[in-house]
Amino acid sequence: MDPLLGVLAGYPVYAFGLLLNAGIVAGLGLTIWLARRRGITPPVVLDAAVWALPLGLVGSRLSYVALHWGEYAPNPLTAISFWEGGLSLPGAITLGLPVAWLALRWQRSPVGLCLDAGAAGVALGQAIGRLGCLAAGCAIGAPVGPDSSWPGLPVPDSTGLVAMRFPSQLVEAGGDLLLCAILLWVWRQRWAPGTVLAVYLLGYGLLRAAAEPFRGDSTLAGPLPAALWWGVLAAIAGAGLLVCRVPGRRAEGVAPAQSVQLDTPPR
Numbered sequence: 001m002d003p004l005l006g007v008l009a010g011y012p013v014y015a016f017g018l019l020l021n022a023g024i025v026a027g028l029g030l031t032i033w034l035a036r037r038r039g040i041t042p043p044v045v046l047d048a049a050v051w052a053l054p055l056g057l058v059g060s061r062l063s064y065v066a067l068h069w070g071e072y073a074p075n076p077l078t079a080i081s082f083w084e085g086g087l088s089l090p091g092a093i094t095l096g097l098p099v100a101w102l103a104l105r106w107q108r109s110p111v112g113l114c115l116d117a118g119a120a121g122v123a124l125g126q127a128i129g130r131l132g133c134l135a136a137g138c139a140i141g142a143p144v145g146p147d148s149s150w151p152g153l154p155v156p157d158s159t160g161l162v163a164m165r166f167p168s169q170l171v172e173a174g175g176d177l178l179l180c181a182i183l184l185w186v187w188r189q190r191w192a193p194g195t196v197l198a199v200y201l202l203g204y205g206l207l208r209a210a211a212e213p214f215r216g217d218s219t220l221a222g223p224l225p226a227a228l229w230w231g232v233l234a235a236i237a238g239a240g241l242l243v244c245r246v247p248g249r250r251a252e253g254v255a256p257a258q259s260v261q262l263d264t265p266p267r
Contacts, residue, residue, distance in 0.1 A: 003135040016085075019132030024053065027125025034117035034187060040110060048103040048114065056096025057082065063091020067219040067226055085136065085158075089126065090208070090230040112193025119200035120183040126204075127176035133169040141166030142216040150214075158217070166214045175211070179203045192245040201238025205231045 005013045028049060032042045061082045065072055068086070072079045100118060104111045133139040137158035144152030144164045152164040182203060186196050209231030212218055218225035 003137075014136070015134075016132035016136035016138070020129045023125035023127070023129035023132075026128055027121035027123075029121075030124050031117045031121030034120060035114060038110075038113050038117070040114060040117070044104075044107060044109050045114065045117070047107060048100050048109070048118075051103045052096045052100035052118075055099045056092040057087070059095025060087040060089065060092035063088035063094065067221075085138070088227075090227055090234075093122075093204075093234075094230075110193065112197070116187060116193060116196035119197045120180055120187060123176050123180035123183055123200060123204070127173045127180060130169055130173040130176060138217070139169050139172065140216045141168035141171075142214055165216060168211060168214050168216075171214070172207070172211050175207045176204075179207065194241060195245045198238045198241035198245060201234050202242060203238070205233070205235030205238055207231070209235065 003014050003016065005015055005018065007013065028045070031049075032045050035045050036042065061079075064086045065079045067088065097115075100115065101111060104114050130139065134155060137156045137160065140155070140157050141152075142165065144150055144166055150166055153167045153170075154162050155165050155167065155169075156162045157165075179200070183196050183200055186199050189195075209228050212225045212228040212231065215225070215227075218227065220226065221229055
């Protein structure tokens with residue numbers, strides 16, 4: 001796949017940016033659809049997303065720059081040039097999640113239900129956005145030799161060099177899609193608010209930790225990749241949150257009167 005799909009109104013259109021934005025739109029759409037089924041109006045989700053999405057992007061960029069500071073130290077101002085590439089999904093989740101929590105708290109919205117709906121949407125968005133890395137060469141898999149038992153595909157790295165590599169982007173996208181399906185099943189069980197979020201953190205943490213050894217572009221933090229550390233911590237946080245949930249308690253949603261009140265900010 002050519003990373004440059006074409007030019008639209010004088011602006012280049014890249015596969016990574018197109019799929020990244022498609023993932024955001026699809027994830028936000030799924031979140032709104034799920035929330036409405038529990039009596040939560042779209043403006044509640046959109047108001048939180050206005051804060052969580054851009055600050056998640058900031059967290060994604062800050063995380064990447066911190067892990068690759070040697071590349072930016074000679075000219076620190078290049079750290080703000082996020083349009084040139086260099087984003088980290090763990091950083092987006094690390095900052096975006098608490099921002100969404102704070103925004104929902106400020107709105108006096110049902111935080112647990114909203115974050116549960118958002119967790120499924122995020123997993124769907126990750127699955128779509130990860131496919132953009134096939135053309136951009138990010139999240140590249142480790143090289144696969146002719147005698148290797150692992151599957152390999154001829155894919156480019158970030159410099160455009162094509163080689164036989166483990167198809168980490170496709171595997172991770174498939175894993176994210178499977179995680180989304182699991183989260184939708186958990187959502188339908190109507191367990192305690194926050195349960196879906198807990199399963200997301202546990203599931204994606206394990207997925208990221210398991211996928212990192214097969215990546216060819218990992219950044220080490222000590223003896224292990226930084227993303228593997230993050231994955232383990234996310235899984236522990238998810239497991240802890242899951243233990244705190246009460247599966248027998250039902251999450252029936254909000255009453256119709258409440259759904260109207262959610263559109264009015266606190267005074």
